[in-house]
Amino acid sequence: MNKTTLKHLRKASPMKLLFGGLLFILGLYGAIFNNFFNLILSGIGVFLLLREGSEIDLASKKYREIYSVFGISFGKWKTLPNLDYVSVFKTNEKKRVQGMGASANFSNSIYILNLFYNRNKKIEAYRTEDSDDAFENAKYLSQVLRIDVLYATERETKWL
Known part of the structure; x- marks a missing residue:
């Protein structure tokens, strides 16, 4: 890339x-x-x-x-700003569709890349449904910006 x-x-x-x-x-x-x-x-x-x-x-x-x-x-x-790290985490995106008195809720899993700075402030950098795409972009960002990657897609987070 x-x-x-x-x-x-x-x-x-x-x-x-x-x-x-x-x-x-x-x-x-x-x-x-x-x-x-x-x-x-x-x-x-x-x-x-x-x-x-x-x-x-x-x-x-x-x-x-x-x-x-x-x-x-x-x-x-x-x-x-001076960035601390890039975080990759998995969440569910929920959508509600309404029509003619009926409604339905849909959710799908997405991966979000956030750039963290000043300890807890963040910039949403990227959003995708593909985990490989998310990690490829996170690794690329970490190389170019010289920051660490926090893998937060599971209960226990780990640094890559």
Whole structure:
């Protein structure tokens, strides 16, 4: 692995992306050929297409929390503080789906990489469902940033 940026965006369901894109296009079409109040539909579409995440530029030692729409990312770059270690831990991500009076809860296991500094402050660096991907990125971060890796996916944590 030889990359200078580590970027992650939260996943959005295909149906949400399709509905957001459709609203955006219909709103623009309506604004051009009907009236400008249809831009509200476009705004709702952009809101549905909006994805959050983070990006770390390892070459310049900067990071930012990003918002991404149509593949364009926005966010203010900040300098990485003096980092203590990178932590890899496993958790469950829970989602609730509601429709027509019924609701369902879903959960899936994810791995989160956090960069810790000042003893207990953290920066969420990466999120994935694949354990190999999580550990590969954690090892890469530890090599580039010269910090230790804390393996916290089980009850007893250990340093790698």
